[in-house]
Amino acid sequence: MEPQPSDFIRDIVAKHVAENRYSQIHTRFPPEPNGYLHIGHAKSICLNFGIAREFGGVCNLRMDDTNPIKEEVEYVESIVEDVRWLIGGWADGRLGLKARGAAPENIDVDGKEDFLLPPVEPAVPPTASLGNLEPFYASDYFDQLHQYAVRLVKKGLAYVCDLSPEDTDAYRGAPDRPGRQSPWRNRSVEENLDLFARMRGGEFPDGARTLRAKIDMASPNIWLRDPVLYRIRHADHHHTGNKWRVYPMYDFAHCLSDYIEGITHSICTLEFEVHRPLYDWILESLDLPRPLPRQYEFAKLIPSYMIVSKRKLIELVNEKVVTGWDDPRMPTISGIRRRGVPAGALRRFAIGVGVTKYNSVTDIAVYEHAIRDELNGIALRRLAVLRPIKLVITNYPEGKSEELEAINNPEDPQAGARKVPFSRHLFIEREDFMESPPPKFFRLRPGGEVRLKYAYIIRCDEVVKDPSGEVVELRCTADLDSKTGGPTANRKVKGTLHWVSVPHAVDAEVRLYDRLFTAAEPDACGDFKKNLNPHSLEIITAKCEPSLKEAQAGLRYQFERLAYFALDRDATPGRLVFNRTITLKDTWAKIR
């Protein structure tokens, strides 16, 4: 039973539920399809879907696609995939979608014309294909939005402005200095209607005119100084094609999209706080017949050692600093998924950090702990040697081998056991041997004893070196009575090593990922690329126990004493490729 999250937004929702203010709680997750979703979005997804889940509501997935020159279908598809992955098995029953191609219905509420586009009921089951369903698109409301804009013009609350972009800026004033009214502010309704129609018709070039709300050029809130509602863009749109030559701005489209979908709680990040008066102004100015949505703001998630800015992430992709949006070093949801992090771990982290209005940087250790904790419970234990050194058991017969029983997951008896082959010739981890170790080194040393996991206690008799002095082989003798169940099995030896039998070993490409940045706040110095970690990826060939030949992409593995791994999508039936998701905690590394 997981603890129920509680925060100031949920308190508000709970209050609304208690007083029966809405027939159903309805949130939305509204990304712009101009990049891939990242860990910051994961928090927003968990918040919005979490509220829908806890209060019996629905959360619409909506593309906030009002700027055609930045948006692409590739991003739409990745967003749908990432959201479904993150909420799968948790809140997928709360995912609000609509029929493919559906547009708002024209309805009559108390004699007033109204537009409504509810999600399909019941919510979609988590099937592999969305079938005849799709996410919502703000661009599906362009017709309705346009009608609302015309209504504002007719009410004398919006006007066509001929100021150039530069002049618009100049007229706006500054935070501590009021703006000046546009010379075009007091055009007649007829002229405004005519000009707006011609803007829509594509008669004027980009930037020639805008439709602006008529509010207050002296407002201390800059977003109330006659904000632009529509701009001319002679650009095709990924979803509406070449139908439109004018496109609505975020502020105009967002509140009305919320309204059209019947959203009750419109939850966004802190930087939109100053936009809330405009959000309310637009809705209140239109004389709408249904309850209005309300906007609530929270502080976004910024984990240390990560960058969460779409613009900067796109830079890493375009400049090939990483291999793509789903590079396992990326803080994107697709990168995190490919790295091997289970959705449950990401969710636990995103929910666990809480929801406040305080700008903060979350210690990446909290994220890493959530991953280890989740993986500890589900990962299958395997023996694999990353940086091998040869070891010979001199009193173990050449050619002999035996199958030793190994536990798959000590945390989960249901996971069962497997057989691991043992022989005279083994690989052990190079760093598990030191010729003259410092104190507290519990591993193999000349003359010292260690246990080989699931096998024998061995003693190192001889260190074989090549002419350059590098250790190339360790010659050891085993206490052949010390196997599990044997007479000396319970002898206490300080260290236990993992190992792989040389003749049975399977090669695997292993990609050792580390943090992408070396600084806790990569962008603090103003240039995040100066803080790139040159060792964020190392590719090696590891020696694995043979059962790993059957590794599955859907399962998680712990190479004992080392780290958690997941099969990469580059793996093929004949070629194993593992991504290191995260290392185990290593207290020896700290002692050293």
Added chain:
RNA sequence: UGGCGGAUAGUUCAAUUGGCAGAACGCCUGACUUUGGAUCAGGAGGUUCCAGGUUCGAGCCCUGGUCCGCCAGCCA
């Protein structure tokens, strides 16, 4: 020298709404162990941003201040 928002342990958050300031993560110590993991036990760590006020009693209420964030895109 505008408006809006914020400030509690190293970090992220709680504190039954005025009643002995807690948790998680991190850190340290110990126990256990066929993973130096996991688990278990313990510990350190606080001027609740500051100053004043109200009150038997203030993290919470009042006044004044400090510091931080956001806002001057025809981006979202």
